[in-house]
Amino acid sequence: MVYSKHNIFSKLNGSDNFFIVNLLSGGADILNPAEGKMIHDYLDGKDIDREFLWDLKEKGYLVDEKEETKLYRSKYLDFIDSRDEDEVQLFFVPNYSCNFACTYCYQDEYTPAKQELTTEIIDAFFRYISHEFAGRKKYLTVFGGEPLLISPKQKELIAYLLKQANQSNLELCLVTNGYSLTGYIDILKTARIREIQVTLDGVGNVHDARRFLKGGGDTFEKIVKGIDACLGNQLSVNLRMVIDKENIDGLPEMAQFAIDKGWTKNVLFKTQLGRNYELHHCQATSEKLFSRISLYETIYQQVKQHPHILEFYKPAYSISKFLFENSSLPDPLFDACPACKTEWAFDYTGQIFSCTATVGKADESLGTFYPKVTRKEDRIASWENRDVTAIAECFNCSMQLACGGGCGSVAKNRTGDVCSTDCRPVKELLELGFSAYMEKD
Ligand code: SF4
Ligand code: SF4
Missing domain, CATH: 3.20.20.70 (Aldolase class I)
Incomplete structure (x- = not known):
C-alpha cells in the first residue's frame, strides 16, 4: 500500500485542523491535529496507530498502485463518455x-x-x-x-x-x-x-x-x-x-x-x-x-x-462549496477547458474559434462557416486532445483531478502551446474553503 498520488492534504486556514481529499476515491475528511500529525508521521516513514492506518486504506488515501491506475483509467473513460453526452x-x-x-x-x-x-x-x-x-x-x-x-x-x-x-x-x-x-x-x-x-x-x-x-x-x-x-x-x-x-x-x-x-x-x-x-x-x-x-x-x-x-x-473555493452543499465530492475533473469539446465560438465574419477567449483573434481562427466551410483540423485536434492525461506536468500533479489543467487559452498565451498548464491554486483554495464551509466552531 502506498500514499495515493491524488491525496490533497493540508491545514485549514486559521485552524489547527487538517483536511484530506481524494477526488479519485471520493474520500474527504477533516482531521484533528493528532490525526494530521499521524499523516505527517506516516509520510516521514514512522509507525502510526493501526486503526487509523486501516481507516486511511478504507477511504482510499492509502492504495494499491495497480488498483489505483485501473480506477483512474475507468473514471477517465466515464469522464469522456459523459462529456460526449454533455x-x-x-x-x-x-x-x-x-x-x-x-x-x-x-x-x-x-x-x-x-x-x-x-x-x-x-x-x-x-x-x-x-x-x-x-x-x-x-x-x-x-x-x-x-x-x-x-x-x-x-x-x-x-x-x-x-x-x-x-x-x-x-x-x-x-x-x-x-x-x-x-x-x-x-x-x-x-x-x-x-x-x-x-x-x-x-x-x-x-x-x-x-x-x-x-x-x-x-x-x-x-x-x-x-x-x-x-x-x-x-x-x-x-x-x-x-x-x-x-x-x-x-x-x-x-x-x-x-x-x-x-x-x-x-x-x-x-x-x-x-x-x-x-x-x-x-x-x-x-x-x-x-x-x-x-x-x-x-x-x-x-x-x-x-x-x-x-x-x-x-x-466555490475549488470543490469546497460543492462538497458542503452535496456532502460528496464532484466527479474527477480530467479537463477544465471545454474549448472545442463542449464549447465553440463563431462570429459575424464567418470565422470559427475554440471559445470566448480566442474569438475574434485572427491568428486563433479554426476555420470558417461562411462563405464556405473550411476547418483547420490539426489546430482543432490540439484543442480537442487537451486534458490532464495529455499535459506532462499534470499527470504527476496531486491536484490534477480538481484543477483539470486550467484554461487552454491562458496556457497558450503563456507558453505558445495549448497543451500546457494553467495551474490553479487548488490546495490554497481548499484551505480557505474547508475553513469557510466546514470548520465547526
Ligand atoms: S480556453 Fe479558457 S476560456 Fe476558452 S474554453 Fe478553455 S478554459 Fe474556457
Ligand atoms: S495545471 Fe498545474 S495545478 Fe493543474 S493539474 Fe496541471 S500541473 Fe497540476
Whole structure:
C-alpha cells in the first residue's frame, strides 16, 4: 500500500485542523491535529496507530498502485463518455463593436472587420451547427462586443437570429452590458431565453467609473432598470461583477443593493464574480489585478466582516462549496477547458474559434462557416486532445483531478502551446474553503 498520488492534504486556514481529499476515491475528511500529525508521521516513514492506518486504506488515501491506475483509467473513460453526452455551448458574436468603453475591455485590441452581419450569414451559421452538431444537445449564447445595440438594423438582425434559434429548437443565453435591455424586452420574450448575463461592477459611481458609455456617460441606473425589467418579464438574470483591486471594497455594498432590491430572493436571479485578469493585455495595469488566490483570500476576509455577502454570492473555493452543499465530492475533473469539446465560438465574419477567449483573434481562427466551410483540423485536434492525461506536468500533479489543467487559452498565451498548464491554486483554495464551509466552531 502506498500514499495515493491524488491525496490533497493540508491545514485549514486559521485552524489547527487538517483536511484530506481524494477526488479519485471520493474520500474527504477533516482531521484533528493528532490525526494530521499521524499523516505527517506516516509520510516521514514512522509507525502510526493501526486503526487509523486501516481507516486511511478504507477511504482510499492509502492504495494499491495497480488498483489505483485501473480506477483512474475507468473514471477517465466515464469522464469522456459523459462529456460526449454533455450540452455544447455555441457562442455567436453578431458584432465586436460596443457602446461602452470599459476600462478593462480586452476587445478594444481588436480592429473590427469591415463587414456586417447579414441574414445570409445567420442562415449559414444555423446550417453549419445543425450539420456539425447534429444529434448533440446544444444551446446558443449571443455574445459581443455588445449584441443589444439599439439601432433599428441591429434590432432586426437580433430578432432574426432569435427566430432562427426558435426554429432550430435552441435555448438561448445573452451576454450584454445591459444598457439597452429595456428596449429589447419585447424581442427577448419571443425566444426561449435561458439566462441573460449582465455586468454590474458595483453600486453607482463605483460601476460608472469602470463601465461608461463611449465618449462618456453613466450607465448604472439604466442597467438596474434593465435587470428589473427582465425579472419582471420572467427572464432569468445572471449578474456578473468583474472584480479587481479597484472595486473589491464595493462588494459588500453591491451585495446589500441586490438584497434590498429583492433580487437575491428571486429564483430567476443568480450571480457570479469574474476576476479581471491578464487574458490578452493589461501589462500596464497588472498591479490592480488579483491573482486567483489573492482574490479568494480577500473575499474570505470580507465575508467574515460582512456575512450578508453570502446571500449575494457563495465562493466555490475549488470543490469546497460543492462538497458542503452535496456532502460528496464532484466527479474527477480530467479537463477544465471545454474549448472545442463542449464549447465553440463563431462570429459575424464567418470565422470559427475554440471559445470566448480566442474569438475574434485572427491568428486563433479554426476555420470558417461562411462563405464556405473550411476547418483547420490539426489546430482543432490540439484543442480537442487537451486534458490532464495529455499535459506532462499534470499527470504527476496531486491536484490534477480538481484543477483539470486550467484554461487552454491562458496556457497558450503563456507558453505558445495549448497543451500546457494553467495551474490553479487548488490546495490554497481548499484551505480557505474547508475553513469557510466546514470548520465547526
Ligand atoms: S480556453 Fe479558457 S476560456 Fe476558452 S474554453 Fe478553455 S478554459 Fe474556457
Ligand atoms: S495545471 Fe498545474 S495545478 Fe493543474 S493539474 Fe496541471 S500541473 Fe497540476
